[in-house]
Amino acid sequence: MVRAAETGQMVAGRLAAIEERIDAACRRSGxxxxxxxLIGVSKTFSAESVREVVEAGxxxxxxxxxxxxxxxxxxxxxxxxxxxxxxxxxxxxxxxAVEIFDMIHSVDSLKLAERIDTNCREAGKRMxxxxxxxxxxxxxxxGVAAAEVPxxxxxxxxxxxxxxxxxxxxxxxxxxxxxxxxxxRRLRELRDEVxxxxxxxxxxxxxxxxxxxxxxxxxxxxxxxxxxxxxxFGKRGVG
Numbered sequence: 001m002v003r004a005a006e007t008g009q010m011v012a013g014r015l016a017a018i019e020e021r022i023d024a025a026c027r028r029s030g031x032x033x034x035x036x037x038l039i040g041v042s043k044t045f046s047a048e049s050v051r052e053v054v055e056a057g058x059x060x061x062x063x064x065x066x067x068x069x070x071x072x073x074x075x076x077x078x079x080x081x082x083x084x085x086x087x088x089x090x091x092x093x094x095x096x097a098v099e100i101f102d103m104i105h106s107v108d109s110l111k112l113a114e115r116i117d118t119n120c121r122e123a124g125k126r127m128x129x130x131x132x133x134x135x136x137x138x139x140x141x142x143g144v145a146a147a148e149v150p151x152x153x154x155x156x157x158x159x160x161x162x163x164x165x166x167x168x169x170x171x172x173x174x175x176x177x178x179x180x181x182x183x184x185r186r187l188r189e190l191r192d193e194v195x196x197x198x199x200x201x202x203x204x205x206x207x208x209x210x211x212x213x214x215x216x217x218x219x220x221x222x223x224x225x226x227x228x229x230x231x232x233f234g235k236r237g238v239g
Contacts, residue, residue, distance in 0.1 A: 012056045014232055022226070025219035036219055039084055041211070041229030043068065047075040049233055054079050062086040062105075062227050066093045070100055086168075086208070086227055088142045095119045098127055105130045105168045105208045105225070108142045113156045120161035128163045130208050131156065133190065135183045136172040143169065149190050154199040166206030166224070167191050177217045184209050184221035191222075 018038065026033050040058040042050045043065065050061060050072060059080075063069035064087025073083060082102040089097055089106055097104060098119040107113050107129045120127050131152060134143030144152055149167070157164045167190060171183035187207055194200055210218025212231035219226065 008052055008055065010234075011052045011232075014234070015053070015056045015058065018228060018231055021216055022219060025216040029220040029222075031219070035224060037225050039086070039208075039225055039227045040232050041086065041227050042072065042233070043087070043229065045229075045233050047072045050076060051079065053232060054081055058232070060084060062229075064088075066097050066100070070096070073100060091115050095122075098123055098125060101127075103128045103130075103165075106132045106142065107156070108132045108134075108144055110152060110155055113159060113162065117159040117161045126161055126163055128165050128203075129156075130166050130168040130206060131164065132168045132170075133187060135169050135186055138172060141170055146186065146190060150194055150197060150199065153194045153204075154197075157200045157204075163203060164200060165203050166208065168208035168225075170211075171209070171214075173213070177214055180214050181217050181221060184218045184223065188222040 022036055022038065023033055026036060037060060038058065039060045039062040040053050041062040043063050060082045062084045069083060083100065084103045084105055085097055085101045086105045089104060089112060091112055094112065094115045098116060104116065104127060116127060116129065131149065132143040133146060133149060134141050135146060153164060167187050169183065169187045171180050174180050187209055191207055195204055206224045207222050208225040208227065210223045210226040212228050215226040215228060
């Protein structure tokens with residue numbers, strides 16, 4: 001019991017430190033704290049670790065894989081939290097993803113969006129989604145090219161059973177945060193461009209960007225979701 005209490009205190013301390021950094025980034029950029037939502041990235045962490053983070057105050061969890069998320073959801077079914085899919089989604093896993101997740105950040109093709117739309121219709125559900133953009137041109141990362149974003153948003157926004165709410169990106173991992181900043185700024189510019197074109201609804205406002213090492217820079221450039229794993233949970237396990 002003592003060890004569990006000590007672990008809980010460590011988690012609470014990490015969360016408090018993250019909150020202070022979010023608050024400071026919001027102040028620097030003239031934004032309200034309410035404009036930024038923290039997602040605890042729980043991939044590879046145990047259900048026990050996830051429970052500790054939720055008990056500390058985190059209310060949205062991000063998972064990369066459908067099967068891993070489903071296992072944790074079963075063990076943590078008593079918790080009142082949202083589950084967001086933030087990793088690459090294969091078309092053959094879309095049906096189950098629609099059933100168990102509250103939001104999908106990683107739509108990276110019209111084909112996948114159409115599959116999600118069909119699965120939502122069959123499930124009697126409307127799914128909030130974000131379009132993932134690969135701004136660094138990295139072959140190892142999913143996402144559409146920036147040039148494709150307006151046309152894809154126009155087509156996805158017409159699908160009746162999903163709600164396109166914004167954009168997501170995973171920029172290159174760079175130690176120099178000022179070198180990362182242009183990627184975050186570009187995603188904001190793309191969102192604003194799509195909105196100016198009038199091809200999306202009023203809820204097209206989200207920017208899911210920024211992780212443990214760069215979330216403050218992302219907030220300064222307009223992030224509405226920051227996806228934080230290591231800084232919150234501690235060193236990530238293997239997987």
